Amino acid sequence: MAPGIRVRLATPADAACIASIYNEGIDDRVATFETQHRTPEQVAAALIEKGDRFPTVVVERDRVIVAWAGAGAYRSRAAYAGIAEHSVYVARAARGAGLGRLALDALCREYAARGF
Numbered sequence: 001m002a003p004g005i006r007v008r009l010a011t012p013a014d015a016a017c018i019a020s021i022y023n024e025g026i027d028d029r030v031a032t033f034e035t036q037h038r039t040p041e042q043v044a045a046a047l048i049e050k051g052d053r054f055p056t057v058v059v060e061r062d063r064v065i066v067a068w069a070g071a072g073a074y075r076s077r078a079a080y081a082g083i084a085e086h087s088v089y090v091a092r093a094a095r096g097a098g099l100g101r102l103a104l105d106a107l108c109r110e111y112a113a114r115g116f
Contacts (some may be wrong), residue, residue, distance in 0.1 A: 001102070005061055006055055009048060010070070014047075019038045019049075031087070031088075045068040053114065056071070061084060067094060067102070068088075069103035071116075072085055083116065
């Protein structure tokens with residue numbers, strides 16, 4: 001990993017940064033059909049609700065969160081208990097540097113650790 005890059009599990013304290021990056025994706029129309037911005041409070045609540053079962057990871061560059069990848073339930077039926085869906089978002093200023101791939105790879109490791 002490049003100097004200054006760190007990948008870790010997200011916490012509710014990261015909600016403002018995650019919301020900011022997500023909202024850029026909404027504005028840029030590159031990764032979602034959503035149209036309503038998320039608040040840090042909404043993101044923090046979602047992280048808490050997902051708990052340890054559905055992880056979110058962040059990528060920091062020089063201690064600033066520049067990318068994230070998050071897991072969520074695919075379907076509520078028991079047949080899909082071992083399946084998750086995910087999203088990957090990268091801040092505008094950090095796109096093209098491979099940081100989204102770092103986030104996705106880290107999320108996949110977390111999937112494996114949780115038996116997905």
